Amino acid sequence: MTSSLTTPRPPATPPQPSDLGLQPLEVPGIEVPRVIGHIVGNQPGPTLLCVGGVHGNEPAGVLGAQRVLAALAGLKSDLRGQLLVLAGNRAALKAGRRYLDADLNRIWTDENVARLRAAGVGETAEENELLELDLELRQAIGLSPQTYLLDLHSTSGPGPSFVVLEDSLANRAFGLSFPAPLVLGIEEELGGTLYHYLSRLGVTGITVETGSHRDPSTVDRAEAALWLALETAGLLPAGSPQAAAGRQLLQEQKGRLPDVVEIHYRHALEPDSQFLMVPDYAGFQLVEAGEVLAVEEGREVRAPASGYLLMPLYQPQGEDGFFIARAVHPAWLRLSGVVRRLHAERFIHWLPGVRRTEHPGRFTVDRGVARWFALELFHLLGFHREGPVARRVVMVRRNDG
Numbered sequence: 001m002t003s004s005l006t007t008p009r010p011p012a013t014p015p016q017p018s019d020l021g022l023q024p025l026e027v028p029g030i031e032v033p034r035v036i037g038h039i040v041g042n043q044p045g046p047t048l049l050c051v052g053g054v055h056g057n058e059p060a061g062v063l064g065a066q067r068v069l070a071a072l073a074g075l076k077s078d079l080r081g082q083l084l085v086l087a088g089n090r091a092a093l094k095a096g097r098r099y100l101d102a103d104l105n106r107i108w109t110d111e112n113v114a115r116l117r118a119a120g121v122g123e124t125a126e127e128n129e130l131l132e133l134d135l136e137l138r139q140a141i142g143l144s145p146q147t148y149l150l151d152l153h154s155t156s157g158p159g160p161s162f163v164v165l166e167d168s169l170a171n172r173a174f175g176l177s178f179p180a181p182l183v184l185g186i187e188e189e190l191g192g193t194l195y196h197y198l199s200r201l202g203v204t205g206i207t208v209e210t211g212s213h214r215d216p217s218t219v220d221r222a223e224a225a226l227w228l229a230l231e232t233a234g235l236l237p238a239g240s241p242q243a244a245a246g247r248q249l250l251q252e253q254k255g256r257l258p259d260v261v262e263i264h265y266r267h268a269l270e271p272d273s274q275f276l277m278v279p280d281y282a283g284f285q286l287v288e289a290g291e292v293l294a295v296e297e298g299r300e301v302r303a304p305a306s307g308y309l310l311m312p313l314y315q316p317q318g319e320d321g322f323f324i325a326r327a328v329h330p331a332w333l334r335l336s337g338v339v340r341r342l343h344a345e346r347f348i349h350w351l352p353g354v355r356r357t358e359h360p361g362r363f364t365v366d367r368g369v370a371r372w373f374a375l376e377l378f379h380l381l382g383f384h385r386e387g388p389v390a391r392r393v394v395m396v397r398r399n400d401g
């Protein structure tokens with residue numbers, strides 16, 4: 001999807017950066033080691049990896065996890081398995097910037113990781129962060145038969161917490177235990193994310209966005225998310241008081257928001273484009289089709305469809321201006337779980353315009369021939385799109401284990 005829905009007519013009075021509440025580039029930097037904490041319980045069990053600060057201007061995840069580590073020191077006898085808390089982008093965390101040379105959450109493609117491992121050293125600050133982090137992650141994945149990931153992030157604008165995941169059945173079950181809207185379809189829009197990479201390595205995991213970078217309560221919600229993850233992954237016994245408090249904190253914020261939404265539109269930004277979001281939008285605010293949301297290169301950017309506005313960009317660094325999402329009916333989720341367990345994709349190449357490739361679990365769809373519902377059907381069957389929406393689309397089966 002491209003950002004082609006701008007109108008050529010400039011607004012009567014174009015907003016200026018000073019009017020638009022644009023956040024300064026930096027947040028206060030923090031200096032942390034790669035391994036922020038590693039707690040081994042008294043009983044065997046799964047491993048939970050918690051990563052904070054993959055974006056360096058998002059320190060809330062690190063700060064929230066540090067609180068949990070301090071509290072867990074007194075609860076070790078209750079803990080099964082182990083918790084490993086890692087810093088994402090250490091150099092960017094120190095600088096208080098999203099990244100120094102390149103976004104660390106866009107470079108975890110298999111090809112890139114293999115190339116860097118072979119070279120042993122990266123060319124950019126983030127490539128070297130990736131190498132260090134990858135070493136810790138791979139060692140940790142071998143520690144126990146089951147590994148979980150909690151990847152903690154925050155946003156430039158305000159808004160409630162939400163969960164982002166690669167929609168495998170295991171990830172979905174893990175994500176639905178958090179009382180925060182679950183957002184599907186982002187992985188089709190963003191390549192090279194850490195959680196997608198770890199999902200391919202068999203880790204069950206989610207990303208949680210816990211609020212805006214500068215709101216002190218974002219740290220409270222990051223802490224809440226980690227307590228909930230410890231209970232959900234089975235490191236803490238069910239009914240842990242900290243997880244109960246965390247659940248209540250997130251539930252109060254979720255209110256009546258839907259359990260699951262799906263991304264319908266991504267407003268991608270060209271590098272160095274002048275993009276200014278209209279002030280005072282928040283995540284999960286409902287917007288109407290045609291509403292002016294931003295100004296880009298002096299032109300109005302209107303909402304191409306009605307829905308929930310997600311991640312409006314209020315900082316200079318970033319590749320996405322905003323997303324628009326729609327609620328997913330719970331019946332659709334139940335149905336998709338059933339058809340995926342039945343492996344109904346055995347028959348999907350019977351559809352006109354759908355072809356098998358030499359790789360199992362990978363199909364091409366000719367959208368000029370396939371019926372309009374072909375991509376929706378693939379989603380239902382547990383596939384995700386690879387590459388842009390074009391006449392020929394490649395759909396790849398998710399790893400449902």
Ligand SMILES: [Zn+2]
Nearest residue numbers: 055058153154
């Ligand atoms: Zn982030």
